[in-house]
Amino acid sequence: MTDLFSAAGLDDNAPQPLADRLRPKTLSDVIGQDHLIGADGPIGRMLANKRLASMILWGPPGVGKTTIAQLLAAGAGLEFDPISAIFSGVKDLRAAFDRAEKRRQIGKGTLLFVDEIHRFNKAQQDGFLPFVERGIVTLVGATTENPSFELNGALLSRCQVMVLKRLEDTALEKLLLRVEAETGEKLALSNEARASLKDMADGDGRYLLNLAEEVLSLGGVSPLNPDELAKLLQKRAPAYDKDRDEHYNMASALHKSVRGSDPDAALYWFCRMLEGGEDPLYLARRIVRMASEEVGLADPTALMIAGEAARTYERLGSPEGELALAHALVHITTSPKSNAVYAAYKLARKSAAQTGSLMPPKHILNAPTSMMKDLGYNEGYKYDHDQEGSFSGQNYFPDGMQRQSYYQPDGAGREASIRDRMQHWSKRRAELARQSEPKR
Structure with missing residues (x-):
């Protein structure tokens, strides 16, 4: 096997990235893919039988x-x-096949590894077929895209598709332990910050090693907490221009007047900003934002009126269009208030960032190809419109993730009826769960 580090003309004493130093030396060292490389996995069985087939990873x-x-x-x-x-390109493929032909003549086989294989076009993919069929190369392609859509059927029929999993928390923790064993240093992180570091990696082992290397380079003694870690590993957000402080102060006063249901104060700050030369389209965008953030579903018409006011200004311009903006401003200020959707959105974004790339449960995934059906896609899905009350109560969160409750309507305005429906669905979901439990 070619040592790429040595081939680059570097000796063993040259600095190596941590990810290279920790690259597994044997398949048993590979973390998180036991379903493929274990003794009972398809790759493990291939090697045990000393018969390696072409495959797509x-x-x-x-x-x-x-x-x-x-x-x-x-x-x-x-x-x-x-x-x-x-x-x-084509020239590189021909050269690779020529090298493989020459090795075969002296009794040496070739594993042709093609990274990002989905980026080759149909003709280039077809070019692999005769060399795979004749055994000149054992093809191993790597892709992050669904092979069902990105690779030719002819090529897929000659390769086994091996589905690799994103690294879970346990696997990522093993990597961090290897980092500490290799370097002889303990990562200066609190337990919470260590968990945050793994969340940042989003199932990517190589990225986790790069992050860990950054932490080690800091040379800290006191364990970092999550906030300190985020400051060190993330770019700092750009600050506002200090010459525009008054602009943002007035925008804040306008927004808080709307939230506080004070139409007179809201109109005052609105007009102060217009008199100061503020772009009315900026104010139009703020009003649309406030309708969504502060009123939400307590009055669904607020967002529609705000959007129409913005479009009216775009058609009429100043000064006529500014009256439409004032109209919308007073409407949203005097509307019942609810930030339930806004709060739910923030919770969902936080949860989405923490859980990263978890896949949807297989029963709600479409299965347009036979391979996807074999993987269990769409199996057991219930079409809600065919169920009692058009409600199946099935799980739509990722497998292994607990059900979350982000949206909590407080009953303001029209959210009262929404709250009642959600409570009914919650009870119905619990009933269906009890009915599906195996009888003892």
Whole structure:
């Protein structure tokens, strides 16, 4: 197997990125893919039988696709010949096939690893077929895209698709323990910050190692908390121009007057900003935002009126269009207030960031290809319109994630009826869950 680090002319004493130093030396060192490389997994069985088939490794970034391909070549006694579909064309493919032909003549096999294989066009993908069929190369392609849509049926029929998983918390923790064992240093992180570091990686082992390397480079002794970690590893948001402080102060006063249901104060600050030369379209955008953030579903017409006022100003311009903006401003200020949707949105965004790339449950995934059906997509899905009350009560969150309750309408305005419906659905969901429990 080619040592790319040595091939670059670097000796063992040259600095290496942590991700390279911790690259697995054997398949058993690969973390998080036991369903493929374990003794009972398809790759594990191939190596045990000393018979390696062409395959497509499909999975998110940083989960070990390239490493697995390198180790497969070593385990099967094949020459590892890597190319990237991003940087390669027909000429590069021909050269790779020529190299494989020459190796075969001297009794040496080739594992041709093609990174980002989905980026090759149909003709280029077809070019692999005769060399795969004749056994000149064992093709291992890597892709982050669904092979059902991105690869030719002819090529797929000659390759097994291996689905790699994003690294879960347990696997990421193992990587961090390896980092500490390799470097002899303990990551200066509190337990909460350590969890945050893994959340930042979003299932990407390579990215986690890069983050860990940054933490180690800080040379800190006191453990960092999550806020300190975020400041060190994230770019700082740009500050506002200080010459525009008054502009933002007035915008804040306008927004808080609307939230406080004071139409007179809201109109005052609105007009102060107009007199100061503020762009009315900026104010139109603020009014639309406030209708959504402060009124929400307590009065669904508020957002519609705000949007129409903005369009009216675009048609009429000043000064006639400014009256429409004042109309909308007074409407949203005197509307019942609810930030339930806004609060739910923030909670959902936080949850989405923490859970990263968790897949939807398989029963709600469409299965337009036979491969996707074999993987269990759409199995057991219930069409809600065919259920009692048009409500199936099925789970729509990712498998393994607890059900969340982000949206909590407080009953203001029209949200009273929404709250009643949601309470009914919650009871119905619990009833259906009890009915589906196995009888003892």
